[in-house]
Amino acid sequence: MKKKSLLALAATGLAMSSVLAACGSNDDSKDSGSGEKDGFKVGMVTDTGGVDDKSFNQSAWEGIQKFGKDNDLKEGTGYKYLQSAKQSDYQPNLQQLARANYDLILGIGFLMAEDIGKVADQFDDKNFALVDMVVDKPNVASIVFKxxxxxxxxxxxxxxxxxxxxxxxxxxxxxxxxxxxxxxxxxxxxxxxxxxxxxxxxxxxxxxxxxxxxxxxxxxxxxxxxxxxxxxxxxxxxxxxxxxxxxxxxxxxxxxxxxxxxxxxxxxxxxxxxxxxRVDTAVEQVAKDTKDGNFPAGKVVEFGLKDGGVDIAPSQDNIxxxxxxxxxxxxxxxxxxxxxxxxxxxxxxxxxxxx
CATH class of the missing domain: 3.40.50.2300 (Response regulator)
Structure with missing residues (x-):
């Protein structure tokens, strides 16, 4: 499997916004009147843990928030998340973002692997990325960690x-x-x-x-x-x-x-x-690459200790x-x-x- 190292990781102590305002709706209508429907858009689908899980989903959303703000995108139109209350929400949420012409659609969590594979087949002209599992599809980037x-x-x-x-x-x-x-x-x-x-x-x-x-x-x-x-x-x-x-x-x-x-x-x-x-910096990097025309189509993007993808936390006062x-x-x-x-x-x- 092809691998790609993270080129520009943010410093471990990088401040991240923790504002987790809900965005998106349950309808399948395309964005309109945003002034960004023809610009770059990135969306993410949470797993059932939710966007405010203080862990995995939250970290991914923080990375997307940073990417959106750094690129002057509007939350809710230029970048957004859809919450999954149950596993049966995965496919419709992914489909909703695909129909709304998002340029990069991220699935957060290995439990979404089967669903993202099916939706990637349905929308083979869209770019998808899955965190924590490899999906062998030409329009899916697989983001994994050591x-x-x-x-x-x-x-x-x-x-x-x-x-x-x-x-x-x-x-x-x-x-x-x-x-x-x-x-x-x-x-x-x-x-x-x-x-x-x-x-x-x-x-x-x-x-x-x-x-x-x-x-x-x-x-x-x-x-x-x-x-x-x-x-x-x-x-x-x-x-x-x-x-x-x-x-x-x-x-x-x-x-x-x-x-x-x-x-x-x-x-x-x-x-x-x-x-x-560093789910945050990983999804941010893949979003940057995609926006720059370098979506890692069909590739496995892996992050380990060597490239700063995993590490011990900066809070070490109790050690x-x-x-x-x-x-x-x-x-x-x-x-x-x-x-x-x-x-x-x-x-x-x-x-x-x-x-």
Whole structure:
């Protein structure tokens, strides 16, 4: 598969607008009277986690917002999102943007793969992009990440921070994608703390905070003191449980995902760090390329540690300095190719056997 490196990543601390005004409607009418219907337009369809999930969808929308503002586009006409309340909304939302002649239509999340493939066939003259899954269509760009590499780094943090030698991983839907987070995280923990135990549980939902809280409650109750979540909106429940326990004097932590989730841990300060996945800069870059006439048609656009697509969050005040030194050392080894981070169960077993 062809790959393309991200050429111009924004600095990790780049300020992003978090204004999440709803836009778009449920009708299929084309934009009119906007003054932009003949100009460049980019639209995105959320998965069921919603645009304000404090995670994956929100990061994508922030990237589109920045692209729109940098190119003097109007929100709602030049750039917009359509919300998906359920999976059956994916196809009609994608079709609505295609009929409205959007120049780039982004689907956010691997659960949209089948639908975006079907709609891409229906509108073979339109440009589509899917985040987190490869769709082999000539008019679809597949945006993927090496989540296992970033997860390895926060695994190092967890393994060196835990006082009980028990850490946890809470996944959204058990899938090849989330297995990358799990495998990389476990590998990072084991690299620095082979005595640690990693408890893994999946909620089978990316938008069920109550399930996330219940799972976290069970883990913390078993003396797990650091939990890494890769569960979208479900992860909000992990933060809720950690904050409740912190109020009662328990020393527990959460590691966030996709974007810097330090605010989700406040005011109790339970966010140890986060694994940032620069969905924002990735979709922004693909939008720029498309506007410039360089849409990566049929290509896989991959972002890893080497090109800044994943990393540990800039909020690091709760991490000991010697731990951060270890993180930087492992980061360099991964970038230099000295460590190959596992992305599947089988690869993790091989990795564990090599330690």
């Amino acid at each position: 989540e296992n590499e970033g997860s390895f780094l926060v695994g190092v943090v967890a393994g060196l921070t835990t006082k009980t030698d028990k850490v946890g991983f809470v996944g959204g839907v058990n899938s090849d994608l989330i297995k990358k987070f799990e495998s990389g995280f476990k590998a990072g923990v084991m690299a620095v703390n082979p005595d640690a135990k990693v408890e893994v549980q999946y909620a089978e939902d990316f938008n069920a905070a109550e399930k996330g809280q219940a799972i976290a409650s069970g883990m913390y109750g078993k003396k797990v003191d650091v939990i890494y979540h890769a569960a979208g909106g479900t992860g909000q429940g992990v933060f809720t449980e950690a904050k409740n326990r912190k109020k009662n004097g328990e020393d527990v932590w959460v590691i966030g995902v996709d974007r810097d989730q330090v605010e989700e841990g406040m005011p109790e300060n339970v966010t140890l760090t986060s694994m940032v996945k 000991e300095k010697d731990v951060l030194t270890k993180v930087e050392d492992y980061k360099k080894q991964i970038i230099d190719g000295k460590i190959t981070v596992p992305a599947t169960d089988d690869e993790y077993k091989e990795y564990e056997a090599s330690l």
